[in-house]
Amino acid sequence: MIKKAVIPAAGYGTRFLPITKAMPKEMLPIIDRPTIEFIVNEAVESGITDILLVVSGNKNAIVDYFDRNLELETILKAQGKDFEYGMIKHIGEGANIHFVRQREQLGLGHAVLQAETFIGNEPFAVLLGDDMYVNHEYPAIKQMIDVYEEVHASILGTMEVPHSHTHLYGITSPKKGETGKLKELESVIEKPKPEDAPSRSAIGGRYVLSPSIFKYLRNQERGKGNEIQLTDAILRMMADEKVYSLDLDAKRYDVGNKVDYIEAIIDFALQDESLKAEVLEKLKKKI
Ligand code: G1P
Numbered sequence: 001m002i003k004k005a006v007i008p009a010a011g012y013g014t015r016f017l018p019i020t021k022a023m024p025k026e027m028l029p030i031i032d033r034p035t036i037e038f039i040v041n042e043a044v045e046s047g048i049t050d051i052l053l054v055v056s057g058n059k060n061a062i063v064d065y066f067d068r069n070l071e072l073e074t075i076l077k078a079q080g081k082d083f084e085y086g087m088i089k090h091i092g093e094g095a096n097i098h099f100v101r102q103r104e105q106l107g108l109g110h111a112v113l114q115a116e117t118f119i120g121n122e123p124f125a126v127l128l129g130d131d132m133y134v135n136h137e138y139p140a141i142k143q144m145i146d147v148y149e150e151v152h153a154s155i156l157g158t159m160e161v162p163h164s165h166t167h168l169y170g171i172t173s174p175k176k177g178e179t180g181k182l183k184e185l186e187s188v189i190e191k192p193k194p195e196d197a198p199s200r201s202a203i204g205g206r207y208v209l210s211p212s213i214f215k216y217l218r219n220q221e222r223g224k225g226n227e228i229q230l231t232d233a234i235l236r237m238m239a240d241e242k243v244y245s246l247d248l249d250a251k252r253y254d255v256g257n258k259v260d261y262i263e264a265i266i267d268f269a270l271q272d273e274s275l276k277a278e279v280l281e282k283l284k285k286k287i
Contacts (some may be wrong), residue, residue, distance in 0.1 A: 005052070008112060024059040024158050030255075035132055042069060042140065119211055125206075125208050135251065145184060154242075157245075167192065170234075173185060173199055188234055209234075
């Protein structure tokens with residue numbers, strides 16, 4: 001059973017400057033909850049009991065968010081605001097949440113390497129803090145965890161992207177003859193130009209990894225963008241063990257992208273019975 005997850009949340013958030021100058025991008029709200037909470041909840045709803053958030057120096061708001069705020073709890077109770085009290089008290093209760101600081105931002109591979117001691121020698125999940133997946137019935141990472149139980153090998157969560165977008169993702173190359181949602185991979189390449197892309201099947205920010213990944217990450221040389229890339233370590237691991245891709249069945253929002261972020265807010269507003277009618281009315285007027 002996969003019980004541990006790593007959520008890298010140490011990036012600078014340059015796509016969302018200037019707000020991210022003073023606030024972690026993972027705290028950007030989808031209405032009234034930070035994006036990171038949705039990612040933590042996906043892990044919790046998938047049976048994860050221990051989550052390691054890999055953070056950096058300016059991310060204390062994330063630590064505070066998952067901690068209790070006893071002063072506020074006392075005030076809300078005294079004011080008889082039981083609903084609000086319950087709302088803040090239960091944040092972060094679904095799993096044990098741990099933190100480690102990535103002292104230098106050397107890339108995603110380096111961020112995942114910070115989890116080595118926490119993970120030990122068991123397979124684990126990785127959920128990128130920028131990528132929100134919504135499937136209330138069957139969370140994206142649970143889809144991968146279930147497949148792990150069958151294949152007992154690393155799995156990369158994938159989706160099809162337009163040819164012109166391959167330079168934004170890790171792109172997978174299935175072994176010959178592999179078809180369907182689950183494919184054994186031949187190779188993977190980080191952010192290839194369209195003309196160099198072996199397929200349009202992109203890694204969407206979800207991984208189930210064998211603990212042997214750390215062996216490759218420890219001595220992984222810098223790759224694309226002069227960063228230590230997780231994709232490059234996975235490629236080296238592929239020479240020694242099987243790696244699969246699984247097409248995920250869920251709505252994905254890249255909340256590091258402004259248009260996706262706005263779409264997520266609109267979608268969540270339209271799913272919220274207390275907001276839906278008014279928001280829809282305003283949207284209709286605009287259109
Ligand atoms: C990272 C990974 C990339 C993956 C992407 C998904 O890139 O390196 O392989 O496709 O996340 O969001 P980033 O977007 O952090 O540059």
